Amino acid sequence: MAGPNNDARAGRNDVETMDLTQVKQPLAIAARPFIEARGVSRAFTVNGKRLVVFDDLSCAVAEGGFLSIIGPSGCGKSTLLKLIAGLDTPTGGEILFRGERILGPADGMIYVFQQYTKSIFPWRTVIQNIEFGLSSHKSLPRARARERCMEYVKLVGLDGYENHYPYQLSGGMQQRVVIARALIREPAVLLMDEPFSAVDALTRALLQELILKIWSSIKVTILFVTHDVEEAVFLSSHIISLTKSPASIDENLDVDLPYPRDPIATRADPRFTVLRQRLFSSIFLREKGIAPEARG
Numbered sequence: 001m002a003g004p005n006n007d008a009r010a011g012r013n014d015v016e017t018m019d020l021t022q023v024k025q026p027l028a029i030a031a032r033p034f035i036e037a038r039g040v041s042r043a044f045t046v047n048g049k050r051l052v053v054f055d056d057l058s059c060a061v062a063e064g065g066f067l068s069i070i071g072p073s074g075c076g077k078s079t080l081l082k083l084i085a086g087l088d089t090p091t092g093g094e095i096l097f098r099g100e101r102i103l104g105p106a107d108g109m110i111y112v113f114q115q116y117t118k119s120i121f122p123w124r125t126v127i128q129n130i131e132f133g134l135s136s137h138k139s140l141p142r143a144r145a146r147e148r149c150m151e152y153v154k155l156v157g158l159d160g161y162e163n164h165y166p167y168q169l170s171g172g173m174q175q176r177v178v179i180a181r182a183l184i185r186e187p188a189v190l191l192m193d194e195p196f197s198a199v200d201a202l203t204r205a206l207l208q209e210l211i212l213k214i215w216s217s218i219k220v221t222i223l224f225v226t227h228d229v230e231e232a233v234f235l236s237s238h239i240i241s242l243t244k245s246p247a248s249i250d251e252n253l254d255v256d257l258p259y260p261r262d263p264i265a266t267r268a269d270p271r272f273t274v275l276r277q278r279l280f281s282s283i284f285l286r287e288k289g290i291a292p293e294a295r296g
């Protein structure tokens with residue numbers, strides 16, 4: 001899992017890996033995880049009935065990691081992400097970011113909502129949507145701001161569409177706008193809740209490639225919620241698989257597949273198949289009520 005000793009990006013084509021300051025990083029991480037949930041509990045009471053989503057859940061995320069959270073519907077994936085984002089408060093335990101307890105939305109963390117159609121401004125063009133992210137982050141002279149927005153337009157492959165309005169774009173393109181608007185704020189952590197679930201399979205594969213390209217070129221830690229085991233294995237350096245409520249961590253593993261990942265070759269790697277199979281069968285069998293010890 002996102003063990004504190006892991007340099008999650010080891011093995012990637014990254015010029016920064018030659019920088020000696022980067023070599024020191026894992027030692028710093030070992031002393032203090034980047035994000036840490038310690039004995040976290042969250043319960044809701046609805047119509048007098050109490051639902052314990054988690055009770056005493058602990059996990060850690062290394063800086064620069066790509067952690068996916070998977071598990072059956074309703075197990076608490078979004079709840080966990082919202083707690084980490086500081087959009088919700090645990091009923092017990094604590095969540096730390098850079099060693100500080102999270103008490104509300106933390107500087108440096110950006111939450112990307114699943115329903116991009118609700119978070120994109122329909123009355124603004126692509127570049128104006130991205131500009132909004134920049135203006136809430138820093139103030140730059142107009143020409144420099146435009147130039148910077150164009151860098152992000154290009155990063156997400158929307159050059160040529162900068163003056164289009166959202167209704168003139170496909171779903172996948174709109175999701176790219178939302179990603180660019182989040183990234184221009186230079187977050188240390190990007191929290192994404194099923195960000196690609198509303199697009200078709202091919203667009204999804206292209207967006208997966210894009211997010212890995214961005215992750216490899218920008219210093220950002222990604223926490224990614226998905227119900228799609230294959231997507232989690234393809235993207236992640238680490239995966240946490242949650243059981244049904246009250247959720248506990250069923251699997252907590254490193255993904256032993258080299259970066260950069262290729263949409264075709266990586267999926268053909270026998271290690272990919274083994275991991276996907278292991279995670280899928282554990283979720284599926286638990287969902288059907290088959291005890292883990294009976295799984296063989």
Ligand SMILES: Nc1ncnc2c1ncn2[C@@H]1O[C@H](COP(=O)(O)OP(=O)(O)OP(=O)(O)O)[C@@H](O)[C@H]1O
Nearest residue numbers: 044045046053072073074075076077078079080227
């Ligand atoms: N604000 C709330 N009030 C009451 N119950 C809630 C609230 N938010 C979440 N829950 C409950 O907590 C449980 C976990 O919900 P959550 O949205 O985290 O699940 P999830 O794993 O993200 O599911 P899905 O895969 O369907 O998105 C569910 O039973 C849900 O009904």
Ligand SMILES: [Mg+2]
Nearest residue numbers: 077078079193
């Ligand atoms: Mg959810």
